[in-house]
Amino acid sequence: MSEVISADFTTREDAGISRRRVVAGVAWSLPVIVAAVAAPAAAASGVSVTAGLVGAGSPVTYLPSGGTGGGTNRNGTGPTALQLQNKGGAVNSPITGTINIAPVGTVGAGAGVQSMTPAALASSSYSTTHAYSGSFTYTAGVASGQTLNIPIQLQYESVNPSPKKGVVLSYTLTITVTLPDATTQALTAGLTVTF
Numbered sequence: 001m002s003e004v005i006s007a008d009f010t011t012r013e014d015a016g017i018s019r020r021r022v023v024a025g026v027a028w029s030l031p032v033i034v035a036a037v038a039a040p041a042a043a044a045s046g047v048s049v050t051a052g053l054v055g056a057g058s059p060v061t062y063l064p065s066g067g068t069g070g071g072t073n074r075n076g077t078g079p080t081a082l083q084l085q086n087k088g089g090a091v092n093s094p095i096t097g098t099i100n101i102a103p104v105g106t107v108g109a110g111a112g113v114q115s116m117t118p119a120a121l122a123s124s125s126y127s128t129t130h131a132y133s134g135s136f137t138y139t140a141g142v143a144s145g146q147t148l149n150i151p152i153q154l155q156y157e158s159v160n161p162s163p164k165k166g167v168v169l170s171y172t173l174t175i176t177v178t179l180p181d182a183t184t185q186a187l188t189a190g191l192t193v194t195f
Contacts, residue, residue, distance in 0.1 A: 047088060047091055047179045047180055047181045047183070048086065048087045048088025048089075049084055049085065049086050049087070049088070049091060049095070049142060049179055050084075050085045050087065050185070051082065051083065051084055051085075051175075051177040051185045051187060052082075052083045052085070052187065053079040053081070053082060053083070053175070053187050053189050054079060054080050054081040054082070054083050054149055055079050055080035055081065056078070056079045056189040056190070057077050057078075057079075057189070057190065058077060058078070058079070058080050059075065059076075059077060060075075060076055060077060060078045060079075060080060060154055061073050061074070061075060061076075061154075062074040062075070062076050062111065062154050062155055062156045062193050063114050063153065063154070063155045063156075064155065064156060064158045065112060065114070065126075065155045065156065065157050065158045066158035067158075074156050074193050074194060074195055075193075075194050076111075076154070076156075076168075076191065076192045076193040076194055077190070077191065077192045078111075078152075078154050078173065078189060078190075078191040078192070079152055079173070079189050080151065080152060081149040081150055081151050081152055082097075082116065082119075082149070082150045082152060082175060082177075082187075083147065083148070083149050083150075084138075084142050084147070084148045084150070084177075085146075085147045085148075086142040086143065086144060086145065086146050086147070086148075087145070088144065089144050090141065090142070090143050090144045091141055091142040091179075091180060092141045093180035094137050094138065094139045094180065095137075095138045095142070095177065095178070095179055095180065096135065096136065096137050096138075096177075096178045097135065097136050097175055097176055097177040097178055098133070098134070098135050098175070098176045099112075099113050099124075099132070099133065099134045099135065099136065099173070099174075099175050100131070100132070100133050100173075100174045100175075100176075101113075101131065101132040101133075101171050101172070101173050101174075101191065102131050102171060102172050102174075103129065103130050103131060103169070103170075103171055104169075104170040104171060104172060105170070107130050107163075107169045107171075108130070108159065108161075108162075108163040108167075108169070109130055109156055109157045109158075109159045109162065109163050109169065109193075109195070110126045110127075110130035110131065110132050110156070110157035110171075111132060111154060111155070111156055111157070111169070111171045111173075111191050111193050112124060112126065112132035112134065112154070112155050112156075112157060113132070113134060113152060113153070113154060113155065114153045114154065114155035115151075115152075115153040116136050116150050116151070116152055116153070117150075117151065117153075118138065118140055118150065119136040119137060119138040119150050120136060120137050120138075120139075121134055121135070121136050122134065122135050122136070122137070123135050126157050130157060130159075132157070138150065154191070156193050156195075162195060163195040164195065165195060166194065166195065167194075167195045168192055168193070168194050168195075169192065169193050169195065170190065170191065170192050171190070171191040171192075171193075172188060172189075172190060172191070173188065173189045173190070173191050174186060174187070174188050175187045175188075
């Protein structure tokens, strides 16, 4: 009887399947199964922050990019704040983002962001076509259940010559917010500046 069993195993090994290969296959597949099971748990504990723009289309004041002075502010429309609404656990890692403002048509001056306090602005610049780009970082954290509004102070590009008085220029604002778990949310709004 032992010869029959041995012959049976020998035949299976010759066919390419052995106990050793089965055990090795199971050992290699276990990390994959564990990683697949762990992924939903990590996603469930992820960041749950929703970003939005407050007051899109509201009347706002644009400050000059070259500094302030009597009679230099301009009126226009745009959002008043970036809103972060936390529906999950506390967020204590930085929230970052990019800001892009593209002119609608040909314009003689650009529109930009002057401040987003308490977020820090960086890398702000205007292109030769008066498009604006910049980035921001917010590090103060967002408590669980908190809705935070970060005020946006808009500016217009100081150029010489300035657009004619009374000319209304239009732009498209895009803010892309990157959360600590590397997810992104893109927000858009229209802007106008009356020179």
